[in-house]
Amino acid sequence: MTDRYESLARRRMHPKLRVLANSDARVNAAKAEIQGCLKVTSTLAAQAPSLGAAVAPGQISKGKTAVKDLNTADRRENVEVNVFVRSTEPVRLGPHDRAQGRLAAMRLGLEEIENLAGDANIVIIEPAETLKPPRPLKGSATTSTPTARVVANERKKHGDGVGVIIGVIDVEGFDWAHPDFLDQAGKSRFVSIWDQGAKDGTRPAGFDYGRVITSADMAQAVTEAKQVHVSPHDLEPQSQMVVGSHGTHVASIAAGNSGVCSKADIAAVLISLPAEDLERRTSFYDSTRLLDAVIYLLDLAAGRPISINISLGTNGHAHDGSSALDRWLDVLLAEPGRSICIAAGNAGQERPEAPDDLGYMLGRIHAGSRIAAQGLDHELEWEVVGDRIKDASENEMELWYEPQDRFAISIRPPDGQWIGPIAPGEFLENFQLADRTMLSIYNELHHPANGANYIAVYLTPFMGDVVVGVKAGTWLVKLHGLVVRDGRFHAWIERDDPVDIGDGAHFWPSFFSARSNVDASSVSALACGQRIVSVANLHEARRSAHITSSQGPTRDGRPKPDIVAPGTDIVAANGFGDPAEPWIPMTGTSMVSPYVAGVIGLMLAVEKTLTAAQILGILKATAQPLPGGTFEWVNDCGFGVIMPEACLREAGHVTARLDAKDRFKGRLS
Known part of the structure; x- marks a missing residue:
């Protein structure tokens, strides 16, 4: 494999899996702390560097290498990944696996994933998504009984x-x-x-x-x-x-x-x-x-x-x-x-409502626009705050655009130089920047699930003998319009919740700047x-x-x-x-x-x-708009406020049928 070209088997693996396959065992053990689809043995988990002890860029010698020699046995034997597999023929399932038609959920080692990707019947292997805790706003416990x-x-x-x-x-x-x-x-x-x-x-x-x-x-x-x-x-x-x-x-x-x-x-x-x-x-x-x-x-x-x-x-x-x-x-x-x-x-929150309100950090997760013509660019501002010195979590952005277009992408770190452009079909994997951040970019064409083009960008802390956080600041993401027939694109930052890691430090989520954020499509x-x-x-x-x-x-x-x-x-x-x-x-x-x-x-x-489809239809048909609104769908309130009584009446009528011919007796010849 050269820096530019991948084997067909590797291309059947989602970019995140390719990053994992090219990381050593201790790095993947540290990543398992923030990636729910990864699991390692207890021994390996105890050996991995602590993300909570990450230092800021520039605090260690710049002479160290990014990763130690790859321990193939450790990586293969001690790391498991939960994946979804799309195939044209049924795949052989293990005791932990299940399938629905040509779609399977499987628990595999990294070597098993790479071997499976070599099967010509495999369409794509994708990692399962990390589940995050819900973040409701909690009040104080009370004796006040709720209204039934x-x-x-x-x-x-x-x-x-x-x-x-x-x-x-x-x-x-x-x-x-x-x-x-x-x-x-x-x-x-x-x-x-x-x-x-x-x-x-x-x-x-x-x-x-x-x-x-x-x-x-x-x-x-x-x-x-x-x-x-x-x-x-x-x-x-x-x-x-x-x-x-x-x-x-x-x-x-x-x-x-x-x-x-x-x-x-x-x-x-x-x-x-x-x-x-x-x-x-x-x-x-x-x-x-x-x-x-x-x-x-x-x-x-x-x-x-x-x-x-x-x-x-x-x-x-x-x-x-x-x-x-x-x-x-x-x-x-x-x-x-x-x-x-x-x-x-x-x-949904795009701005603070009070001086100490940080809710917008969880809200500015979507950006989108339209590149008007070939030869034009569009810049996004990606704010990485970490604990305002460094970010010890992995930051992930996905950009999706129409299949008839071709975009290249460039990245500029805070106070750094532009890296790119990375053209469609190209990738940059585990590329170490001067400040030790590990940058990976994959510019992919025609995703098997929907045919759309997508670009995956990962900003990952350096995980060697010591963890070095991603540099805080504004990272610029530039899209270059190479072929533009439609021009529309959407970008999402994977949710990265604030986590207290002690000593006054936190993992903070990255987010789009106020200028780049688009207050829609955040569902x-x-x-x-x-x-x-x-x-x-x-x-x-x-x-x-x-x-x-x-x-x-x-x-x-x-x-x-x-x-x-x-x-x-x-x-x-x-x-x-x-x-x-x-x-x-x-x-x-x-x-x-x-x-x-x-x-x-x-x-x-x-x-x-x-059926689920009928239930959706009833909810839409019976919903009422807010005062001053219409029955048209709106992006924050859907088709309107649920009307329980109307839903139940409609549910009772779904299977009812009434012969109308009695109303026409005497009128027909």
Whole structure:
């Protein structure tokens, strides 16, 4: 392989996999701390350099090499990656793998990935996307009981969700013993919790990790806890039990006794998002785990109607519903009696509302424009702040543009020289800059999923004997119009949450400057699927979308989010908190999505044969615009505010048919 040309097999690997394949074992172990699809052995994880101890550029001698000699055995044997594989023929599956048609989710070593990429039947191998914790705005615990989210009209038909399952895929634990989930006999309405982060216990059928807590386990824990005067959670602990837990709050909104679907059964999956560095390096926390969660809940439902809520997401891929996970979910949602609601995301804020408001760092994740003609350029400003000296996390940008165009790309570091242009079909891999930042650029043509062209850019800390952070400042990204027939492009920065790493230092997200940011198309990539319900956050007091709520449309111009509902200062169960303060308010699309999922649960109680497509149609048909608005779709509020009563009436009419000929008797010859 030369610097310019790659083998056909390597071209079947996503750029991120190519970077991993060209990194030594200790580098990949450090990356596993921030990349959920990577997992290494405990021994290797302990040997890797600490990202939290990163130094600023210029603090060490510039004479050191970028990486040590590649330890091929370590790299091959001690590093595993969760990937999605698209192929023209079925691939041979291992014990950890699963498939849907010609799409497979697989756990492979790096050598296995490279060998598989050499198979002529492989279309592309892509890494799973890293899952990030939701970031709602949390208030203080309170004694103020929430207003019951009862939908009174059509109650005889929907029975508050009797017979329906509400599925919740979330984080931070589920306080199934909270009073909001206990029936009149004191039994929890949770029928199952799959704790994916649990190390020991009964595995769910078909999966080789985590532990299932059954309704019988919960009932026994309640009985025994009374006898020994402890919490039931002491006897049935979960891998995460955070006070004010996100998962508990979400479940309470959708199906608690104070929730929308207050008579439904509740089934939950606790996604593992480890807090400790070493545990992150030795665990998977990626989108294949989300897929497993959906499959588990659908299998658990066993034909019963089920409404699933997901308040997690990423910015990766093309935001057009073509990602492997989006397509897999669309296939699963083709069967009747199933629905998935996904929070649109909290990446809508473009400016601070107060001097110390840093919410815009999470909001400026999208840029886009149009290069008008061949020979013209367009510059983007990419702000890397780190802890304002260096950034110890990996920064990732994806640019997507139309297949009939050809763009080259150049990068200029802060106070540096232009690097490029990198033309279509060219790449620059693990290129060490003077300040030790590792730069990788891949200019790819015709992605197999959607035919669009895309450019991937990675700014990675140097990970040798010592970690050297990415230089903070404004990085310039210049697109050169080589062939322009359309000229439109979109760019997204993968979400990189602020993390306290001690000693006053943080990982801070990178973001677009105010000049480059485009306040649209920030909806989570996962919320762009064809059949899923994408939900935005309404600030009722302001009669507008909340400032943090992500916006549409999708890259291919489809109307997402679909619907908006109240998600500001929503009071629900305070998981694992002080029993004297059982409630807590939160704000975010995470609070809206379960409300809509609960309404859909009631719709399925009225008509269990509804398809996901029909449910979407009903939501759109019955939504009402905000005052002064029209029925046209808008990028922050979708088709309008959800109208639960109207949704239920419409659901009851879907299968009704009335012969009209009686109205014409006597008029026909």
